[in-house]
Amino acid sequence: MSLPNLPEITPIEGLDAEQTALLLLASIASEEISIAHILNAEGEKIQAALGTLELPDGNILGPFVEDLPGLLDINTNINRTLRTLVKKEMLLQFKLEDTLDFIGTLPPGPTPEILCACQVQATLEDTTEVTINDTQVADADVTLDVNICPDCTPEGSEITLTVEALALPLVNFTAEEFTSIVCENDNLLTAEGTGTVTGLITGLVDFVITLDETEGTATIELTQNGDIVFVTTLDAVFNIEPCPEG
Secondary structure, X not given: OOOOOOOOOOOOOOOOHHHHHHHHHHHHHHHHHHHHHHHHHHHHHHHHHHOOEEOOOOOEEOOOOOOHHHHHXXXXXXXXXXXXXXXXXXXXXXXXXXXXXXXXXXXXXXXXXXXXXXXXXXXXXXXXXXXXXXXXEEEEEEEEEEEEOHHHOOOOOEEEEEEEEOOEEEEEEEEEEEEEEEEEOOOEXXXXXXXXXXXXXXXXXXXXXXXXXXXXXEEEEEEEOOEEEEEEEEEOOOOOEEOOOO
């Protein structure tokens, strides 16, 4: 049976609140590893007693106990060990809950700065197929207004999407927050964030929009609770303008 490998922690000085919380979580994990090794040892004890423990060389160790009283003694001994481990698990549960409560009091980290390498402003319209909640709708009228990085700053960026079929509104989406704007080779722009949607889909959603000037396509995907709830690709003409360096 191998022993757990624990990282060296020297020195424990000058830790901030987040580092302290991570250290507490690591200590809980280390104790759980130790408990797992103890459980494994108890299992091997039973195997050795019954003569079913196979050694690395292929030989069988034991049996060391051949009568019922001896087996009952081993069972009692293992039961006491397991009861002790259950008590330890309860303490670790309390420790974990307190650590999570402590993490909940930590202030949010700094919002990463979004850099704009390019910008695009366009109204894209197309009659195409869309997928809404795994249902395909052909010949939907899609209008996508994009205004990303006006004046080459993320402030003021906007995305709105409307989808209709047979003059009936199906989806209305508005971006609320941008978490990433990435531009590659001044002709491929990908923006991600969160927004709100109404219609056949309602509530808060995550969005990913990809504008490919070379291919002349705009793809928008909305996800809710990790599931894709809307996706479509438009054929459109637009210009992605590079931002001046510096």
